[in-house]
Amino acid sequence: MLSFKGTLTAELITALLGLVERKLDLLEPQAQVRKRVFNVVMECLQNLFHHTRADEAEADEEGVVVIARTDMGFSVLTGNYMDPASVEQLRAHLDRVNALDPEGLRDLYKNKLADGRYSPVGGGGLGIIDIARRSGRKLEYGFVPHDARRTFFSLNVNVPS
Amino acid sequence: MASYILEGTPKTPSVLFDDSTGRLELKGRSIPENSIEFYKPLIDWIDRYARDPRPSSILHVQLEYFNTSSSKCILDLFKKLELVRGTGNEVTVLWHYEADDEDMLEAGEDYQAIINIPFKMIQIEEVDGK
Numbered sequence: 001m002l003s004f005k006g007t008l009t010a011e012l013i014t015a016l017l018g019l020v021e022r023k024l025d026l027l028e029p030q031a032q033v034r035k036r037v038f039n040v041v042m043e044c045l046q047n048l049f050h051h052t053r054a055d056e057a058e059a060d061e062e063g064v065v066v067i068a069r070t071d072m073g074f075s076v077l078t079g080n081y082m083d084p085a086s087v088e089q090l091r092a093h094l095d096r097v098n099a100l101d102p103e104g105l106r107d108l109y110k111n112k113l114a115d116g117r118y119s120p121v122g123g124g125g126l127g128i129i130d131i132a133r134r135s136g137r138k139l140e141y142g143f144v145p146h147d148a149r150r151t152f153f154s155l156n157v158n159v160p161s
Numbered sequence: 162m163a164s165y166i167l168e169g170t171p172k173t174p175s176v177l178f179d180d181s182t183g184r185l186e187l188k189g190r191s192i193p194e195n196s197i198e199f200y201k202p203l204i205d206w207i208d209r210y211a212r213d214p215r216p217s218s219i220l221h222v223q224l225e226y227f228n229t230s231s232s233k234c235i236l237d238l239f240k241k242l243e244l245v246r247g248t249g250n251e252v253t254v255l256w257h258y259e260a261d262d263e264d265m266l267e268a269g270e271d272y273q274a275i276i277n278i279p280f281k282m283i284q285i286e287e288v289d290g291k
Binding site: 010013014017018030031032035036038039042043046049050106109110113114126127130133134 | 171172192193194226228229230232233236259261262263264267271274275
């Protein structure tokens with residue numbers, strides 16, 4: 001449906017979301033599914049935006065996003081380089097989210113929202129939980145060590161239709 | 162104090178906070194990368210409004226989309242309205258959701274569970290001004 005590799009800006013995210021919205025209108029008859037895919041794409045793009053800063057990104061450190069139609073619905077795949085020191089914390093968060101059923105995810109979301117410690121600038125805390133709620137499937141992820149200061153993180157989110 | 166009025170954009174909602182009637186509206190999409198920047202003036206406005214509010218205030222929330230970055234800011238806005246209610250004034254949140262959007266209804270219920278303000282869930286056909 002759409003793929004992109006490069007450095008994201010706020011304007012570019014607006015343009016990509018507009019494109020995704022128009023394609024979804026053509027491809028997916030169910031409004032709830034269109035909205036879930038749009039929400040997942042938006043959160044994933046904004047995660048990339050917050051975690052790959054333009055001033056630090058080198059040509060080979062850009063983020064990637066691939067949005068595809070699959071047999072079961074839609075797949076939103078994103079990838080970016082991250083600090084190896086943060087890998088274990090992110091992995092623990094993803095594993096915790098993947099271990100929960102929908103009610104458990106809802107409770108975790110409410111607790112994180114209400115506890116006052118969440119930073120609206122991002123950090124993937126609420127974002128990952130929201131993505132998991134919209135998906136209804138287990139999040140697929142991988143970490144590939146690149147060198148001493150970079151690990152490649154990839155996240156695949158399936159949204160059933 | 163003056164009303165707070167903002168036109169909507171593809172990533173930010175239209176805002177109409179009217180201190181003369183106590184009618185507050187948030188409509189459209191709230192998906193900016195930097196939500197604090199957008200919501201700070203709104204929260205500050207309610208802070209000032211809380212000093213001399215109408216006896217009855219109604220916040221109409223009619224969002225088609227909001228991101229997790231906005232969700233915390235929207236909570237902060239509700240918390241300011243809790244203070245208005247705490248001083249003996251009536252405050253109601255009318256949470257609108259599109260008929261086919263169960264997720265938006267759940268999002269409203271999540272806030273309802275956290276915030277001490279009466280919520281009314283209102284099903285609509287389509288968010289205004291799409």
